[in-house]
Amino acid sequence: MTTSDFTLNATTTMPAVGFGTYLITNDQTPEAVKAAIETGYRHIDTAQGYQNEEGVGKGVRAGIEAKGLRREDIFVTTKLWPGNPAWGQEPADGPATLAAFENSLETLGFDYVDLYLIHAPYGGAHRIAEWEALLELKAQGRARAAGVSNFNSDHLDEIEAAGLPMPDANQVELHPWSQKTDLIGKMRALGIQPIAYSSLAPLSTWRSAPGQDSAKSDEMKVGGVDAPFQVMAQKYGVSEAQLLLRWGVQNGYAVLPKSLNATRMAQNLDLFSFEIDADDMATMLEMDRGLSIAWATGDPSEVD
Known part of the structure; x- marks a missing residue:
């Protein structure tokens, strides 16, 4: 059976199933996270x-x-927002990255986080400085593990070319419609743990509420x-949600389901009482469309 946790580095393991909090408001989050922990979640994103x-x-x-x-x-995982020049934001440099981390710790009310990620590769010329800042935080023990999100192969090559240690993890959109086999292969070779977000994107109910935008076409929503x-x-x-989440952990990806419904919250955590057989895994492998649909404005991994 699939492992219930994944190794990030010599001192840090991560539960395979986390509770995602994207699109949960700050007012709703305390009760939602408390309920998730009471249900059995031990990984909060x-x-x-x-x-x-x-x-x-x-x-x-x-x-x-x-x-x-x-x-x-x-x-607990949190992420640096590196600034997006396309949205008129200044990219974070090294000092700004350290300042953002301090602000996140203060806002969370913690003295460390278990995993700190660069949310997207928007930093341009500052990407390496941002990564060096995360490595500093990891060396200090204030972030037990350090990683990235939405980075593609070129972004990982950039870190390698700078002679710096590789990220412990890369959080990317992964589901049967978006499998990123080349990127996953590269990450495996470099010892980078995949973390999947938007695992439930193929379902018609995914982000169906007003304001929950994505690049999902009308055909995909039926x-x-x-x-x-x-x-x-x-x-x-x-x-169906359990099936898609099980596909992720069975492939070796941590997954981050989100629900405010107590029954579904428990179901989404129950991924180790069944196993998808080889024939169905092969069928799902053939569903890859090469699409990233979670970001309405495009795939952040395509950033130069």
């Missing part, structure tokens, strides 16, 4: 750009108290395209 770090910190503390846990029992997942899920006696 947030970001500076989500504008809910304060709520995540409150929820983690409330969950720890409710379950009699310690801070070290909960794996229920009929989900029929193969419906059939497979029925075969294993699980939900």
